[in-house]
Amino acid sequence: MQKQLHSVIRYRSSIFTLSEDRVQIENGSVVTRSIVHHNGGSAILVRKEGRVLLVRQYRYALRQDLLEIPAGKIENGEDPSATALRELEEETGWSCRQLKPILTMCSTPGFCDEQIHIFEALDLCRPLQRRPMDDDECIELQWIPLQEACAMIRDGSITDAKTIIALQYAMLNEAQC
Incomplete structure (x- = not known):
C-alpha cells in the first residue's frame, strides 16, 4: 500500500485539477506523483x-x-x-x-x-x-x-x-x- 505524505494543488480548471503528491511506496522510497483529478x-x-x-x-x-x-x-x-x-x-x-x-x-x-x-x-x-x-x-x-x-x-x-x-x-x- 502506498501512503500519501503531502499533496499540493498545482492547477485547477473547470474540467480537472492537477495535484503533485509526495508518496511513500511499498519499498519505503518516497516519490513524487502528478495526479489529474477528474469527476469522471x-x-x-x-x-x-x-x-x-x-x-x-x-x-x-x-x-x-x-x-x-x-x-x-x-x-x-x-x-x-x-x-x-x-x-x-x-x-x-x-x-x-x-x-x-x-x-x-x-x-x-x-x-x-x-x-x-x-x-x-x-x-x-x-x-x-x-x-x-x-x-x-x-x-x-x-x-x-x-x-x-x-x-x-x-x-x-x-x-x-x-x-x-x-x-x-x-x-x-x-x-x-
Whole structure:
C-alpha cells in the first residue's frame, strides 16, 4: 500500500485539477506523483435494429475527428446514470426508459483518477423536449451496423477506448464477431 505524505494543488480548471503528491511506496522510497483529478464521465451504448449510434466530433487534443459512443462529464454531485441520460438527450436527441450498467473503466490510471461509467440504453424513445447541445459541441450522428463498427475497430477507424469497450460488449452479446 502506498501512503500519501503531502499533496499540493498545482492547477485547477473547470474540467480537472492537477495535484503533485509526495508518496511513500511499498519499498519505503518516497516519490513524487502528478495526479489529474477528474469527476469522471458516463457513456452510453445505443443499439437499434443491428446498428449502433455513434457521434462524430472533432477532438482538439488529438487534432482529429473521432467516432465515439455518446458520453460526457459528470457534474459535481451528479449520479452517473443521470449524466448518461442527460448526455444521451443532448448529443443524440434520444432518450430511453431504462439504463443498463455495463461496467466502469479507468481511463488512464497511471496518472488520472477518472472513471467512465458505461451504460446501455434500453427501450429507446424520443424525449418530450430535446435538451440543447453544449455550446462547444459540433456533433454528427451516425447509425452504423454493428459488423461495420467491428471492422472499424480492426482497421483503426475507431480508436476511442470507451467506444471500443462498449462495441466489444455489443459484439459479444450479439455473437456477430
